[in-house]
Amino acid sequence: MTAGRATNDRTPPMPVEVESVSYTFVGRERPSLCDIAVTLPAASWTVIAGRTGSGKSTLLRALAGLIPHHATGLMQGRVRLLGADTRTLGPTDFARRVGLILQSPDDQLCATTVEAEVAFGLENLGLPAREIGPRIAAALAAAGLADLQRRPTRHLSGGQKQRLLLASIGALEPRILLLDEPLAQLDSFAAAELLGELDRLRRQGVTIVVAEHRLDELIPLADRVLVLDEGRLVDDLSTASVDLCDTLTQHGLAPPEVSHLAQELGCGTARTAETLLERLDMRGFNRSVAADREENKEHVVGACESSRIDTIAATSLQPALQVEDLGYRLPGNNDYVWRGLDFVLHHGECVALVGANGSGKSTLLHLLAGLARPTAGKIEHRRTASAQSKAVVGLMPQNPDLTLFCATVREEIAFGPRRFGVDEATIESRVAELARQYNLEDLLDEPPLALSQGQRLRTAVAAALSVEPRVLLLDEPTTGQDRRQVERVMTAINETLRIPRGESLATGCVLFSTHDLSIVARHANRVLVLDDGKLAGDCTPDELLANDALLARAHLRRTPLLDVRHRLALRGLTVTEIAEELVANAADRQQPNRKASDRPGQGARGEAP
């Protein structure tokens, strides 16, 4: 017994031990966490996956020790961090050992300069100033921010702010790092930098726990996935598990596309594009496609254009908004955010606006919405002869909550039409139609701000569309939403655009900013790329996907699925489309006389079974 105890004493405690934890918020009948039990070893990387509202953030708060100390609900069970019980020690006691990063970096920065931000936590720990200086320097150097030590935090880009937060917490030398949707507001480059930094910390022994919707980028680095559904831990599996896709799909989550594709083609598991390509090669798919590659490449752009711009053709490319030589600089600043922008938005178009964090996407949308005045050039709104709507522009800002001010969802949607003098019968039918399209039928009498994040987004979009604006501006509508939610909203918007109104088929156009290349590829028919203070590209999504230089300028990287698509010169955009295309191409190799036009994916997208 003595020897055994001595051995146990030498064994370091597990970083995270969760024992039968349940948590119920005050005023709620159902628990937000229900009987969670999990143990996370040192230097592990765990992803918490789950739909919006499944309890991911609540679990992270429990792991950080905020629950039960900074929460008013009822907690049962026990969380031990590095052997210490969170019921006896509070989050400030864990500050040296546990770091928590929330979704929006802007809301978490409390100092005015980079140096002061990193110093903040160290000052709280009571470290003497002579120790703080070197720690700041080391943390900033590790995060690649050494040159920005004196810079005001508000002058940093979104990616830099996220890295600064990581540096601020890294300076405290935590053993456990908890992150709540850290990639939500980052472009692909910034996300890759952040993930690289997290990987470095993991290799140093830090236990990483990330709650995130962007599984495609995380799964290749993580080694474990916890799936939450309605507060319950419904699955706990390795990222290398063959059941990963099925499990995620079963719980209503979009699995990593490349893993899903590998599974669809019977190629086992694959977490990266390279692995999948190797597997495809082994199974013969790659060879068959490679033979057709050059032939296919010539058709890719044309085919996608023809399939995506059907709405434009239907409205004969009537201009909705024209921008001429537009330039803008912030008050008191001599440098232009961008200048010399020239483009026209046409009725029926769904245009993606892409660019690095800080490239001025939101600024451009705000200018188009009239929130700010251009420093140079002009914005001209075109009214078509058939346009009946009085509304010119609809705006959904990055935070859709800022557009919700009515007492109920019904009033929110009816507000605009009522203000524009639309008759009550029309308003009623419009509210019913939008509620159906945006899945809000059961929520019409609920207060908008009390809804879930996804429901609030859908309400905001429905309210913006209720006035039938000629131009709908969406500022990063994908932020903080799970992929299925985003797909649903973007599909509904495209559907709304196609509704016949009067004599015209489509009277509106959409301009949305995003960092999500999948959304661009699937829902946009045109892309505007902002970089280095000017319009660096105006092209179709496929032209962007095929252009490495332009992608780099937009700070975008192909997702693993789009990478496979690009490298094999395929046309499909979804896992199903690509799988069918690969199977059909393989079959074609065996039936050389089959016409190219008979192949799935050659016609309009979405026709493939």
Next chain:
Amino acid sequence: MNLPVELSMTRDSWLSQLDPRLKLAALAAISIIVVLVDSRPALLTVFAAAVVLASGLRLRPRAWLIVVGILLATAWGTVLSQALFYVGDERTVLFTIIPAGELLGRSYAGLDFTSEGAAYGLMQSLRLLAVTLAGLAICMSTSPERLVAALSRLRVPVAIGFMTVAALRFVPTMIEEWATVRRSARLRGAGCRGTSWPRRMKLELALLLPVLAASLRRANALATAITCRGFDATQPRTFYPELRFSLAQRTALVSIVLLVAGVSLVKSLYWLAEGRIYYTTLLDPLYDFARAWL
């Protein structure tokens, strides 16, 4: 609306290098002295001291124009109100805005612009401007973190200092959000003609709701974040970099304290004599000095 943020600590100057405790002492001194003194030379001297402090701000010309414009508007408002409503015994009317007369059988006083009132207003505005200018100079030349550190060393609770700093940091964000909410609402027809004033007011109040909701969410996120980074207002903390007085600054601080103490003493003795509470011929030169210069 970004002006104060744009100005603060963007460019180093002698003022931004000063220990914030010295600057706070200077501000306190100016605030006390402008209340104690009445003479024009003394008030002008205090105002000049505030101008010297403000000269340590390296503002862009446009920013200076805005600052000077605000100060002149404040001064003009004070002068005008005093010139019109001065109630002293001596009143020299420079011009009449509303002549005295009779309405419905009742006589009413006129509204005159008086020179004594204008002079009195000018003195009052010098007091106001001196304190405003000094306060502006100190706020704009000191980072909020340094200000909190200084306040903490002056025994002001960290929680109060930190809350003030956090609130100030988010003011521009709230203003931007407020503009976004209003613009979004206008795009949905909120600014249409024919809306009655009561309905407009009701709408304006409703538009505050999303801003307040966003502020609450932000406050919650910030509180969570700083708690997890070890912030506890009840616990002692250190500050980086440490506040240290140089010899020159220490001398300046002592001088400021002595100056305030001296002015207070002289003025107190003068008031005691004026009130016939305490008088001695030994202090006659002091009384004369106070009468002439303070």
